[in-house]
Amino acid sequence: xxxxxxxxxxxxxxxxxxxxxxxxxxxxxxxxxxxxxxxxxxxxxxxxxxxxxxxxxxxxxxxxxxxxxxxxxxxxxxxxxxxxxxxxxxxxxxxxxxxxxxxxxxxxxxxxxxxxxxxxxxxxxxxxxxxxxxxxxxxxxxxxxxxxxxxxxxxxxxxxxxxxxxxxxxxxxxxxxxxxxxxxxxx
Amino acid sequence: xxxxxxxxxxxxxxxxxxxxxxxxxxxxxxxxxxxxxxxxxxxxxxxxxxxxxxxxxxxxxxxxxxxxxxxxxxxxxxxxxxxxxxxxxxxxxxxxxxxxxxxxxxxxxxxxxxxxxxxxxxxxxxxxxxxxxxxxxxxxxxxxxxxxxxxxxxxxxxxxxxxxxxxxxxxx
Numbered sequence: 001x002x003x004x005x006x007x008x009x010x011x012x013x014x015x016x017x018x019x020x021x022x023x024x025x026x027x028x029x030x031x032x033x034x035x036x037x038x039x040x041x042x043x044x045x046x047x048x049x050x051x052x053x054x055x056x057x058x059x060x061x062x063x064x065x066x067x068x069x070x071x072x073x074x075x076x077x078x079x080x081x082x083x084x085x086x087x088x089x090x091x092x093x094x095x096x097x098x099x100x101x102x103x104x105x106x107x108x109x110x111x112x113x114x115x116x117x118x119x120x121x122x123x124x125x126x127x128x129x130x131x132x133x134x135x136x137x138x139x140x141x142x143x144x145x146x147x148x149x150x151x152x153x154x155x156x157x158x159x160x161x162x163x164x165x166x167x168x169x170x171x172x173x174x175x176x177x178x179x180x181x182x183x184x185x186x187x
Numbered sequence: 188x189x190x191x192x193x194x195x196x197x198x199x200x201x202x203x204x205x206x207x208x209x210x211x212x213x214x215x216x217x218x219x220x221x222x223x224x225x226x227x228x229x230x231x232x233x234x235x236x237x238x239x240x241x242x243x244x245x246x247x248x249x250x251x252x253x254x255x256x257x258x259x260x261x262x263x264x265x266x267x268x269x270x271x272x273x274x275x276x277x278x279x280x281x282x283x284x285x286x287x288x289x290x291x292x293x294x295x296x297x298x299x300x301x302x303x304x305x306x307x308x309x310x311x312x313x314x315x316x317x318x319x320x321x322x323x324x325x326x327x328x329x330x331x332x333x334x335x336x337x338x339x340x341x342x343x344x345x346x347x348x349x350x351x352x353x354x355x356x357x358x359x
Contacts, residue, residue: 020249040252045276048245052276055249055257058233059210063253079238080245087235177280181252 001136003097003159004029007068009140013147014039014066018056018184021068022049024104025163026097030068032164035171037183043173047077050084050094057089060184064091064147071098071112078121084152085126093146094127094154099161107161122154129153189220190357195325196221199287199350202329203258206336208285209233210250212243213260218289218355222260240265244272248282256336258285263292263308264301266347273315273345283339283346285332290321290349295356312347323351 003025011033019039021027027041042049053067074081074096084094100113112118119130128151133139139157146153200222203211210233211226213219226234237243243259250257261269266288277284291298292305312319318338320331331348339346 042276042280044279045245045272048241048248048272048276051242051245052249052252054235055210055246055251056253057249058235058246059250059253059255077239077242080242082238083235083242173279174281177252177282181254184253 001134001139001157001159002162003099003157004032005136006097006139006157006159007033009136010143013143017064017066018060019066019068020049020053020056022046022070022073024070024167026068026070028164028167028169031169031171037179038187039176040180041171041173041176046073047080049073050077050080053092053094054084054087054089056184057092058087061089061091063184064093065089066093067095069094069096071096071100071110071118072102074118075110075112075116081122081125081127081154085122085128088126088128088152090151092152093143094122094152095143096154096156097159098156099159101161103161103163104167119154119156122156127152127154130156132156132158134158189217191218191220192355192357193221195328195354196225198325198328199322199332200225202332205329206333207256208258209255210235210246210257211260212237212246212257214238214240214243214262214265216262216265216289216291218291218350219260219262222287239268241269241272244269244276244284247284248276248280251282256285258287260287262289262304263349264304266308266311267304270311270315273317277345278315281343283343285336285339286345286347288347288349289355290351293352295352308349317345317347319347319349321349321351323353325354328354
């Protein structure tokens with residue numbers, strides 16, 4: 001499964017949801033499909049996208065939050081999974097695109113390439129719903145089920161280690177940040 | 188009885204409430220026990236207990252963008268553990284953070300393991316260009332917390348208040 005195809009498959013579900021992504025390919029590919037004011041791209045601070053999602057989900061329980069994470073980022077903040085599970089925001093879906101590598105810095109393999117199972121780690125941390133998916137159909141189904149379940153779900157989507165040709169887009173970081181804050185203030 | 192000052196912890200907590208802080212992240216340490224307990228017992232406060240302090244940067248960033256004022260409780264070693272998040276989330280994205288940092292390892296410290304962190308705390312804050320002030324006397328607690336938050340929000344950047352031994356600890 002290509003991450004871009006997975007994102008395309010669920011893009012229509014993101015229209016009225018609060019979306020936080022990690023840096024690199026995920027941010028660039030989601031923007032290539034179409035940026036929206038309700039999307040925030042954390043273009044650094046690896047590991048903290050899920051913490052940001054938790055901060056939003058806890059303070060805005062009426063909103064649905066979707067976090068697009070990655071294996072490299074999750075591995076930098078495994079403790080954050082325990083915090084997520086502890087507070088169990090039922091309005092949050094946590095997607096981890098696992099390409100088993102640090103793609104944007106040259107494709108060096110991460111520990112998921114040698115067997116580390118992030119869905120199992122999330123489950124063991126206490127995340128109530130977890131899944132590992134390998135095809136776009138499986139991913140679309142798991143995402144729809146997570147929304148319907150109204151409970152914290154971590155979906156590990158195994159994706160090919162391929163990304164966009166470039167990572168810098170014409171959306172400035174601060175423009176994105178202030179527009180996203182304004183979006184949350186008025187909706 | 189713990190020699191951590193309950194009365195001064197209450198002063199700090201009440202000042203945070205006056206500043207409309209509605210979410211606190213914390214990684215407990217000795218000096219923070221009363222503050223964490225007060226947050227835990229307050230039905231109007233969302234307390235997020237962390238595995239590591241850097242998570243608190245992300246949580247406060249999310250809360251801020253969602254329109255909620257927050258504060259972070261940590262030891263100075265937790266500040267050391269949060270540096271990348273502070274720089275590459277809060278400073279890069281101009282996010283206000285109100286950080287209350289217990290200033291271990293300063294004069295009077297008896298625990299040898301706290302002393303290196305104490306020795307670098309202020310230089311670290313200066314290197315990160317984080318405005319900071321000391322909370323070392325009950326008379327200025329409320330005012331300094333309010334002013335720190337005001338600057339954090341007007342400048343859109345992290346600020347730190349160092350919780351000092353003279354305020355937090357009831358033995359000499």
